[in-house]
Amino acid sequence: MDFTFSEEQQAAAEAARGVFAGVAPDTVPSPALTAGAVADDFDRALWARLAEADLLSLLLDAEYGGAGLDAVALCLVLRESAKVLARVPLLENSAAAAAVQAYGGEELKSGLLARAGRGEVVLTVAASGRTGHDPAELAVTARQSGDEGEGAEWILDGVQTAVPWAQNADFVVVPAHTAADRTVLALVPRVHAGVVIAEQISTTGERLGEVRLDSVRIAARDVIDAEGAWEWLRDLLATGTCALALGLGRRVLRMTGEYTGKREQFGFPVATFQAVAVQTADRYIDLRAMEATLWQAAWRIGSGAQAALPASGDVAVAKIWASEGVRRVVQTAQHLHGGFGADVDYPLHRYHAWAKHLELSLGPAAAHEEALGDLLAAHPLG
Numbered sequence: 001m002d003f004t005f006s007e008e009q010q011a012a013a014e015a016a017r018g019v020f021a022g023v024a025p026d027t028v029p030s031p032a033l034t035a036g037a038v039a040d041d042f043d044r045a046l047w048a049r050l051a052e053a054d055l056l057s058l059l060l061d062a063e064y065g066g067a068g069l070d071a072v073a074l075c076l077v078l079r080e081s082a083k084v085l086a087r088v089p090l091l092e093n094s095a096a097a098a099a100v101q102a103y104g105g106e107e108l109k110s111g112l113l114a115r116a117g118r119g120e121v122v123l124t125v126a127a128s129g130r131t132g133h134d135p136a137e138l139a140v141t142a143r144q145s146g147d148e149g150e151g152a153e154w155i156l157d158g159v160q161t162a163v164p165w166a167q168n169a170d171f172v173v174v175p176a177h178t179a180a181d182r183t184v185l186a187l188v189p190r191v192h193a194g195v196v197i198a199e200q201i202s203t204t205g206e207r208l209g210e211v212r213l214d215s216v217r218i219a220a221r222d223v224i225d226a227e228g229a230w231e232w233l234r235d236l237l238a239t240g241t242c243a244l245a246l247g248l249g250r251r252v253l254r255m256t257g258e259y260t261g262k263r264e265q266f267g268f269p270v271a272t273f274q275a276v277a278v279q280t281a282d283r284y285i286d287l288r289a290m291e292a293t294l295w296q297a298a299w300r301i302g303s304g305a306q307a308a309l310p311a312s313g314d315v316a317v318a319k320i321w322a323s324e325g326v327r328r329v330v331q332t333a334q335h336l337h338g339g340f341g342a343d344v345d346y347p348l349h350r351y352h353a354w355a356k357h358l359e360l361s362l363g364p365a366a367a368h369e370e371a372l373g374d375l376l377a378a379h380p381l382g
Contacts, residue, residue: 005076012067012069013076019046020080020081020084024084025085026347031203036201037199037206038087040207042088047122051118054117056090058094065117066113072298074095075298078240078244078247079243079247082243082354085204085350085351089122089168093123093124095233096125097112097116098236099229100113102232121170122168122169123169124163124165124166125164126140126163140158145217153218154217163211164208165207166197167207170190172190173185174186174188175230183230184223184225187223188218193217195216196212197209203354235297235301239298239315241322241358242319246290248330248354252351253280256336260336279332286321286325287329290326294318313376316368316371317368317372319362319368326359330356333351
């Protein structure tokens with residue numbers, strides 16, 4: 001493996017820094033101060049700038065107007081977006097479009113991908129299942145209708161919870177299981193017969209959606225019935241979430257360094273105190289471990305390289321470090337900020353809320369350690 005970023009990957013990160021340079025997370029209301037959601041919609045102006053910079057089509061091939069880059073490039077851009085808590089469905093839209101490109105039919109790809117890359121169509125993914133604890137692919141059932149040919153349809157029933165940007169996306173990619181114990185991916189329009197979206201609010205103050213499907217009929221051309229499609233999409237979403245955790249953690253540690261370097265006690269900056277230095281050094285180590293495991297997972301997904309363990313093993317390790325690491329980073333930051341760390345008017349409060357949401361999205365480290373143990377048992381090394 002080689003973690004040296006290519007010129008194209010570095011160019012994507014540089015373009016992202018330029019787009020996100022004007023975003024100020026401290027101007028967004030704290031979720032503790034709002035009665036409901038922070039806003040009814042995501043940041044459409046920022047979305048348009050991302051489209052103009054060709055950052056919505058990073059993973060798409062040239063024939064769909066994309067750059068043909070890999071998961072590493074996407075994670076570099078996501079890392080920058082998290083530093084400013086960008087309120088856009090960049091991860092979900094990019095991952096869903098990449099899954100359509102890799103596993104979808106030609107008619108679906110030709111009708112959707114170029115528009116998604118230009119930001120004209122917004123995609124999101126239902127990946128939390130019915131309760132947030134059970135596998136997402138088991139929350140919805142899918143069965144084929146008796147029709148054949150162009151009129152063939154799939155019928156979906158079930159509930160997916162905590163779907164990000166569900167009220168604003170044009171399509172929700174829904175994993176569903178069949179009687180043959182396979183998982184298909186259905187592109188469900190937000191406005192469609194049998195689809196009901198109930199509002200939920202995340203710890204970030206952003207809107208989520210509980211998507212209820214009651215005998216929803218989806219044309220066969222809009223359903224991906226390919227082996228491994230859901231597993232690949234799920235791993236890409238998880239790795240992208242780890243990238244968001246890394247970007248957020250890096251920004252929070254920088255905020256902490258700036259604050260402790262200026263805050264004085266007994267005539268000296270508190271950053272010079274040994275207790276403060278030790279805590280920040282530990283968090284720096286957390287971030288380096290988060291970074292190393294992230295690039296390992298992203299590289300495996302992007303390259304398709306073979307190893308003793310499947311890519312899900314690298315993703316599990318990245319999730320362990322990201323979920324634990326981002327929590328430790330924000331907790332230490334709040335502690336070292338003193339009273340400012342608990343002030344809901346101070347930007348750190350929003351970073352803490354987003355960190356908690358990312359931690360919950362990734363799931364507990366113990367669960368990933370168990371999954372990694374199962375993988376090791378199934379694929380013994382040596």
